[in-house]
Structure formats: structure tokens, C-alpha cells
Amino acid sequence: MANIKSAKKRILVNQKKADRNKAIKSSVKTAMKKVFAAIESGDKAAATKELAAATKTIEMAATKGIYHKNNAARKVSRISKAVNKMA
DSSP: OOOSHHHHHHHHHHHHHHHHHHHHHHHHHHHHHHHHHHHHHTOHHHHHHHHHHHHHHHHHHHHTTSSOHHHHHHHHHHHHHHHHTOO
16 A cells, blocks of 8 residues: 555545446446347347437447547447347
8 A cells, every 4th residue: 555645545536437437338338238138139129229328328438538439439330230230
């Protein structure tokens, strides 16, 4: 453990930010799983609804700097393509 007050604060702040980032990344993964689950079940309406929710979650993560904008765009593109591919 650090001895200097500012170093102790840095450790606490970094841990708090890491926990926040981890939670947001987890919510993005969950949202994507919901979209793919809806696709597997063959329910186009549910897949479209989940796609909108997942897109919002991914875009929010990108604006917060948790994902790079290109990474977020790639994720959105892949799930959109999967939903559009449904019959």
C-alpha cells in the first residue's frame, strides 16, 4: 500500500473507475447476448426491440470512453447485420 496521501487517493479513484468501466462493459455484453438470444428464438420483433436497447447501451459506453468509437460502431454493425439477416 502507498504511504503518500495523493497515491492512496489515486488507488481509490482508479479502483472506482475500474469498477464503473467493468459494470458498463458487462451491461454491453448482456445487451448483445439478449439480441443474439432473440435471433436464436426467431422472434424478429423482440430482436428489433433488443437491438435498439443494445445500440443505446453501446453508444453510451462509447461516449463515456469505455469503448473506442470504432469498436462501438463495429459492435453495433455486427448485431444490426445479424438482425437484418433474419427472415
